[in-house]
Amino acid sequence: MAAPQRKMISGLIAATFTPLNDQGEINPSVIERYVDYLVKEQGVRAVFVNGTTGESMSLSVEERKRLAEEWCQRGKGKLDQVIVHVGCLSLKESQELARHAADVGADGIAVISPCFFKPADKDALRKFLQHVAKAAPCLPFYYYHLPALTGVSFKAMDILQGIEDIIPSFQGLKFSGSDLMDFGQCVHHSPPHWPMLYGMDEQLLAALVMGAHGAVGSTYNYMGCVVNRLLEAYEKGDYVLARSIQFQTQEVISYAVKQGFDTAVNKQLMCVVSGLPLGPPRLPLQECPRERALAIARRLQEVLGRTEEGALETQP
Numbered sequence: 001m002a003a004p005q006r007k008m009i010s011g012l013i014a015a016t017f018t019p020l021n022d023q024g025e026i027n028p029s030v031i032e033r034y035v036d037y038l039v040k041e042q043g044v045r046a047v048f049v050n051g052t053t054g055e056s057m058s059l060s061v062e063e064r065k066r067l068a069e070e071w072c073q074r075g076k077g078k079l080d081q082v083i084v085h086v087g088c089l090s091l092k093e094s095q096e097l098a099r100h101a102a103d104v105g106a107d108g109i110a111v112i113s114p115c116f117f118k119p120a121d122k123d124a125l126r127k128f129l130q131h132v133a134k135a136a137p138c139l140p141f142y143y144y145h146l147p148a149l150t151g152v153s154f155k156a157m158d159i160l161q162g163i164e165d166i167i168p169s170f171q172g173l174k175f176s177g178s179d180l181m182d183f184g185q186c187v188h189h190s191p192p193h194w195p196m197l198y199g200m201d202e203q204l205l206a207a208l209v210m211g212a213h214g215a216v217g218s219t220y221n222y223m224g225c226v227v228n229r230l231l232e233a234y235e236k237g238d239y240v241l242a243r244s245i246q247f248q249t250q251e252v253i254s255y256a257v258k259q260g261f262d263t264a265v266n267k268q269l270m271c272v273v274s275g276l277p278l279g280p281p282r283l284p285l286q287e288c289p290r291e292r293a294l295a296i297a298r299r300l301q302e303v304l305g306r307t308e309e310g311a312l313e314t315q316p
């Protein structure tokens with residue numbers, strides 16, 4: 001069965017954090033407020049749930065199901081799309097999550113490569129993806145390319161080539177790598193209705209030039225409103241403004257990197273900026289000192305302020 005036609009996803013997609021309570025249990029009750037925060041405060045209307053940022057590999061299958069369900073339910077009428085990442089080390093678990101995502105009304109599923117036993121070649125990975133996709137044949141399927149974390153670095157282009165023949169529901173790519181030639185080849189050789197989504201927030205503008213339709217990232221949780229202006233400027237052909245906004249987000253991210261930016265720090269930063277009680281990360285990640293997140297938040301505040309002024313300065 002072919003996947004039904006849905007509106008092609010574009011623009012910014014926030015890779016969501018997983019709310020935990022102080023006991024370290026998932027806390028889905030925060031998700032309703034989280035949705036409202038993204039929509040109202042960040043102008044972000046699409047989410048990528050249970051990915052890297054959501055610490056999916058540290059969650060149980062049951063927890064991932066509960067979170068996917070809550071995001072789909074709470075997002076109804078508010079979010080344009082809820083994409084659920086269902087990649088696991090176990091094919092069976094990925095299939096179970098794919099079926100579940102279809103049952104709870106997700107708009108798409110994404111899968112990374114297994115990364116303990118790694119696929120020996122691109123065909124092994126393509127077969128793995130195919131077997132997951134088959135469990136939810138009506139859901140648009142995205143390949144999530146994340147070589148730095150999976151250690152699986154076949155060219156995304158080699159995974160995509162002719163993939164619609166083995167995965168009829170194949171629908172696009174989330175490319176979290178820095179190889180813009182590979183990304184460009186994916187754009188060049190894919191049908192125009194496959195969204196090509198870029199995942200390194202610090203160099204989104206370069207990916208837009210290369211043909212990205214949108215972006216999935218962690219920083220859109222708290223810099224979505226700023227990066228939306230980058231997208232607008234790019235659409236209008238104001239590359240000077242687009243670049244100055246990208247430079248500003250780079251300043252925030254590079255400052256954060258100097259403070260030891262990882263998913264734990266990122267989550268704490270989101271708590272500080274949004275006021276949402278997202279709780280600690282789960283082991284093996286460890287909570288970062290609040291002072292560190294506050295310092296990054298302050299930098300962010302300064303830079304976002306400058307973005308406003310910078311934007312005004314370049315207006316005609």
Ligand SMILES: CC(=O)N[C@H](C=O)[C@@H](O)[C@H](O)[C@H](O)CO
Pocket residue numbers: 015052053149176199200201202216217218219253
């Ligand atoms: C590995 C990882 O989590 N990547 C995120 C999503 O793809 C990004 O949004 C980064 O957090 C961001 O680009 C900052 O480096």
Ligand SMILES: CC(=O)C(=O)O
Pocket residue numbers: 015016048050051052053054176199216217218
């Ligand atoms: C950032 C991203 O795409 C993820 O959390 O998976």
